[in-house]
Amino acid sequence: MITFSEEKLDLPTGPVHYLKGGNGPAILHLHSAAGPRLSPAIERLSGKHTIYMPTMPGFNGTPAHADVKTMTDLADLTASFVRATIGKGCDVIAESFGGWTALWLAVRHPDLVEQLVLEAPAGMRTKGVGGLPSDPVERERKLYALPDRAPKNPQYDEVLPGNFKASTGYAGGETLDATLLKQLPQIKARTLLLFGTKEEVTRVEDVGRRLKSAIPHSHLSYIYGAAHAVEFDQPERVARLVGAFLERGEAFVVRAPEVA
Amino acid sequence: MKFSYFHLMPWTELDEAPQQWPASNQTFDPARGKELYDSYIDTMAFAEECGFDWVGCNEHHFSPYGLMANCNLVGSVLAHRTKSIKLAMLGNLIPLLNPIRVAEEYAMIDVMSGGRLVAGLIRGVPHEYIAYNVVPGESRDRLREATALIIKCWTEPEPFGWEGEYYQFPSVSIWPKPMQRPYPQILMSASNEESAEFAGQHRAMIGMTLIADLKIAQRCINVYRESARAHGKEPTPDDILIGQNTCIAETDEEAKEHLAAGLNYFHKVLMHSIRDAMRLVVQKSRFFAQEQYGERFVNRLATLDARNIDEMIEAGSVLCGSPKTVIKQMQRIQGELGNGRFNLNMKIGNIPDKVVRRGMELFRDEVLPEAAGL
Numbered sequence: 269m270i271t272f273s274e275e276k277l278d279l280p281t282g283p284v285h286y287l288k289g290g291n292g293p294a295i296l297h298l299h300s301a302a303g304p305r306l307s308p309a310i311e312r313l314s315g316k317h318t319i320y321m322p323t324m325p326g327f328n329g330t331p332a333h334a335d336v337k338t339m340t341d342l343a344d345l346t347a348s349f350v351r352a353t354i355g356k357g358c359d360v361i362a363e364s365f366g367g368w369t370a371l372w373l374a375v376r377h378p379d380l381v382e383q384l385v386l387e388a389p390a391g392m393r394t395k396g397v398g399g400l401p402s403d404p405v406e407r408e409r410k411l412y413a414l415p416d417r418a419p420k421n422p423q424y425d426e427v428l429p430g431n432f433k434a435s436t437g438y439a440g441g442e443t444l445d446a447t448l449l450k451q452l453p454q455i456k457a458r459t460l461l462l463f464g465t466k467e468e469v470t471r472v473e474d475v476g477r478r479l480k481s482a483i484p485h486s487h488l489s490y491i492y493g494a495a496h497a498v499e500f501d502q503p504e505r506v507a508r509l510v511g512a513f514l515e516r517g518e519a520f521v522v523r524a525p526e527v528a
Numbered sequence: 529m530k531f532s533y534f535h536l537m538p539w540t541e542l543d544e545a546p547q548q549w550p551a552s553n554q555t556f557d558p559a560r561g562k563e564l565y566d567s568y569i570d571t572m573a574f575a576e577e578c579g580f581d582w583v584g585c586n587e588h589h590f591s592p593y594g595l596m597a598n599c600n601l602v603g604s605v606l607a608h609r610t611k612s613i614k615l616a617m618l619g620n621l622i623p624l625l626n627p628i629r630v631a632e633e634y635a636m637i638d639v640m641s642g643g644r645l646v647a648g649l650i651r652g653v654p655h656e657y658i659a660y661n662v663v664p665g666e667s668r669d670r671l672r673e674a675t676a677l678i679i680k681c682w683t684e685p686e687p688f689g690w691e692g693e694y695y696q697f698p699s700v701s702i703w704p705k706p707m708q709r710p711y712p713q714i715l716m717s718a719s720n721e722e723s724a725e726f727a728g729q730h731r732a733m734i735g736m737t738l739i740a741d742l743k744i745a746q747r748c749i750n751v752y753r754e755s756a757r758a759h760g761k762e763p764t765p766d767d768i769l770i771g772q773n774t775c776i777a778e779t780d781e782e783a784k785e786h787l788a789a790g791l792n793y794f795h796k797v798l799m800h801s802i803r804d805a806m807r808l809v810v811q812k813s814r815f816f817a818q819e820q821y822g823e824r825f826v827n828r829l830a831t832l833d834a835r836n837i838d839e840m841i842e843a844g845s846v847l848c849g850s851p852k853t854v855i856k857q858m859q860r861i862q863g864e865l866g867n868g869r870f871n872l873n874m875k876i877g878n879i880p881d882k883v884v885r886r887g888m889e890l891f892r893d894e895v896l897p898e899a900a901g902l
Contacts, residue, residue, distance in 0.1 A: 465676060480686050489689030489698070490680065492673055505691045509698075521689075521698040 270314040272306060272321075279348050282333035286322040286353070290314030294358040295514070296350060297321040298366030300497075301390070301435035303328050303427055305419050308503035310361075313511060317359075322349050324369070326434035328427045339391065339438055339445065343372030350380050359514050360457075361385040363499065364470070365435045368392075368445065374459075375451045383517065384459040385510050387498050388470045392478050393443040398471045400496075413466040413495040417503075452482035459486040460513045464494030464501060487513075529862065529902040532582035532616055532769065532871040533575035533888070537568050537602075538798055539592035540878040545800035549655060550590035564595065567881050569605055574885065576613040578892035579900075582646060584616035584871060589659035593798045600633040607641035615641055618715060618735055618871070619648015622678075623670035624660040628697060630674070631681035635706045643707035648715045648735070649675050651723065654809035654825075655802055665814030668726065670694050675714075675730060682711040715769065720821045724748040728755020728763075735871060737771030740828040742844040742864045745770075749865055765868025770861060773846045774872040775879065776887040776895065780849040784837045786883050787848045793877030795833045803829060847872070851894035858899055 272289030287304060295317045297310060304323050313319065324342060326332040336345050346369055350358060357380045362370035367389020374381040393399065401407050412418040461479055463472045470476075472488070480488045489509060494501035512520040541560055546552060575583045585602050588594035596602055603615050615637060620630045630649075638645035651671050657664040673692050680688065680700075687701040706712050718724035718734035727734045734752050739745045749768060756763045773791070777783035807826055809815055816822035832845060840846045844861050847854050847870075858870060872891070874884045 477686070487689060487699070488686065489691055492676065492690065492692030492695075502691075505693075508696075509689070509691045512698075523698075 270311060272314075272319070277349065277352055279345065279352065281335045281345060281348075282325060282331060284322050284325065284345070284349055285328070285330055286320055286349070288318065288320055288353075290316075290318045292317045293514075294318050294320060294354045296346070296354070296358050296360045298346065298360065298362035298369050299324070299327070300364035300366055301432055302424065303431040305421070305424055307419070307499035308417075309499035309506040309510070312503060312507035313361075313514075316511065317514070320349075320353055320358075322346065324434070324438075326437065327431045329430060332434070332437075337438070338440065339368055339448075340372050340376065342369045342438055343376050346373050347377040347380055350377075356380075357382045359383045359385070361387070361510065362389065363387045364496065365390045365439075368439070368448075371448055371452065371455070374455045374457050375448065378454070378456050381457045383514055384455070384457040385462065385513065386459060386479070387462045387506075388464070388467055388496050389461075389475065389479070390470060391439070391443070391445045391448060392475045393470050394474050395443045397474045398469050399443065400469055409495075410468045411495060411497045413464065413493060413501045417500050418497070419500060449478070449482060452479070453484060455483050455485075457485070458518060459483045460510065461486055461488040462491055462498055462506065462509070463488065464491050464496065464498050466493070466495040469496040529858070529899050530581040530766065530869045531579070531891075531896065531899075532584050532869060533572065533578070533580040534584040534586075534616075534618070534771065534871045534873040535568055535572055535875055536588075536593065536873060537564070537585065537595040538794070538875065538877060539595055540564065540793075542592055542797050545797045546592070547801065549801035549805035550659065551592055551801055561595065568875070569602065569609065571875070571881060571884060571888070572602070572606060573609040574888060576610045578888045579896045580613060580872075581869075582614040582616040582871075583610065584618045584646075584648075586618045586648070586650070587621050587652070589656055591798070591802055593802060600637060603637045603645070604640060607637055607644070610641075610644075612644070614644045614646050616646040616715070616871075617648050618646075619650040621652035621656055621660075622649050622674045623651060623667045624656060624662050625674075627674035627677045627695060628681060628700060628702065631678045632702050634678075634712065635682065635702060635704050638706040638708055638712050639704045643712075645706065645708065645712040646715055646733075647712040649678065649730075649732070650717055653806060654813075654815045655805035657809055657813075657815070658805060663813070664809050666694065667815060668722070668817065671726070679711060682706050718748050718752045720816070720825065721748055721751045722817060722821055724752040725755045728752045728757075728761075729759050731756055731759055731761040733767045733769065735769040735771060737871070737873075738828065738832060739770070739772075739845050740831045740843060742861065744824075745844070745865055749867075765866055768865065768867040769869040769871050770865055770867040771871040771873060772861075773876050774854070774874050774887070775846070775848045775876065775883075776851060776854050776874075776890045777883070778850060778890070780853050783849045783853075783887075786879050787846065787876065788837050790877035790879035791837075795877075798877060799829070799833070851890050854895055855899050858895075859902060862902055
């Protein structure tokens with residue numbers, strides 16, 4: 269079991285709290301609108317990687333930064349965070365809302381993103397197609413195909429309303445970031461797009477196809493048996509695939525011998 | 529009513545039953561095998577001339593029960609030997625196979641035949657899991673995952689990866705894709721309530737065979753209907769295919785005589801060692817999630833074996849007799865089960881091919897004109 273430490277970094281715009289843990293090359297993990305949560309998938313990956321998981325300003329009750337108001341501001345803040353903590357480009361894993369940030373990061377700071385894993389990313393969804401319902405029961409159903417695997421930490425539930433509000437503030441009511449979409453062909457990083465076979469929030473037919481056709485070196489994979497929160501629904505499958513992708517780059521499609 | 533002509537491609541040359549499973553292939557004669565394949569394929573192509581809507585075949589391993597380890601090879605031959613009849617692969621034993629290969633081969637048959645494939649996605653009978661060394665208790669979950677993957681292979685417009693429990697394929701893009709859109713009709717087994725529920729969940733058509741009791745068959749169909757409705761499909765009679773061992777001759781007596789001889793070879797020779805292997809799998813694995821279904825499966829085979837022809841007719845297990853008699857039997861079964869399709873297996877055991885062919889002619893000339901209106 270890897271221990272994660274809670275750390276704090278002071279950036280010119282304000283403080284950023286983050287979790288750090290694991291051993292090996294750095295991975296930047298960008299959280300969803302639900303806020304930073306250590307999933308079983310990330311815990312598995314931390315065996316071979318050092319995970320940096322920043323809490324975006326305004327999430328988990330942290331103070332907002334006056335000069336960080338938009339998605340591009342968040343991407344620039346994330347770039348400052350990477351430079352200050354990791355000190356060079358790294359692999360990035362991003363969940364849902366974090367995927368939107370990660371896409372802007374890859375467009376605006378290509379030197380900082382080596383390989384990119386986007387799990388059902390936000391910001392590319394046609395309005396009225398998919399999305400999270402306001403009804404909590406229905407929302408849980410769309411997030412988790414296997415409710416037993418949803419995170420049970422009461423602290424997560426307490427901060428959830430505030431976190432959703434913070435994400436809405438950055439998104440500015442948009443679901444499809446047309447400016448970003450135009451710039452996706454500039455992304456240099458090899459990108460793995462992950463969608464659950466039970467995904468209903470950011471549908472493959474809508475979001476997946478759009479990203480696959482726009483990002484030059486992208487690869488779309490289905491996680492069988494997962495809904496939106498793939499890291500929680502199918503941690504073993506996600507960790508296995510992402511681990512191979514990060515470790516072996518384009519050769520992840522070439523099967524490696526199994527180690528006994 | 530629509531009709532499918534089905535063939536098991538049995539090996540007819542055994543003098544005695546194999547004593548263990550898998551059956552020794554020491555006496556297999558390739559020259560005779562060639563003759564049988566030629567004859568069987570001719571007969572299957574003839575089904576089109578006889579007015580059948582589908583011609584079907586399936587997959588079995590390690591046994592003289594059937595010479596089709598891969599029915600898709602037969603399907604590809606039939607794609608060229610026929611013009612309009614649907615090619616029903618009933619089907620590939622999905623949990624035993626590479627789902628990508630199934631998607632590819634089915635797509636090939638569909639394209640080569642101009643969109644005539646009926647895609648059977650079948651779990652198979654228990655002993656096949658020994659043949660391909662697959663854990664029987666995984667069969668249902670493998671079928672579920674493989675079905676989802678096969679459909680993705682047929683429908684995804686761009687290369688994709690698949691990370692599942694049993695199957696991991698990092699990069700997939702099959703060529704060709706099927707001609708039928710969005711994909712070919714899928715048929716699944718509903719021979720027990722577990723399977724019927726599963727088929728309904730997948731909104732598939734269903735096939736049932738080796739019926740020992742019409743009431744149990746009816747119960748399975750009801751389970752299927754409810755399950756399909758719960759998953760957004762209102763099943764029609766066309767979605768229900770009832771398989772029947774069938775012998776049609778000039779007279780009832782003649783038909784019964786041929787069927788009795790054919791079934792004797794089928795049960796006493798072809799099925800002999802299979803039965804033991806099936807029982808072993810059912811008893812020593814979780815092939816059936818519920819024990820009662822395993823017991824029912826084994827009992828069903830024993831029941832069918834023990835009955836005489838008249839008892840089989842009464843139970844709705846076979847169609848046998850003159851054309852007029854067979855039409856009445858079809859009417860009765862349809863009345864009980866509400867099916868819109870019959871799947872007629874006419875080469876039972878070692879019934880001579882000329883008898884089978886005569887039965888097909890009688891079907892064409894005397895049964896179909898009336899039975900089509902059922």
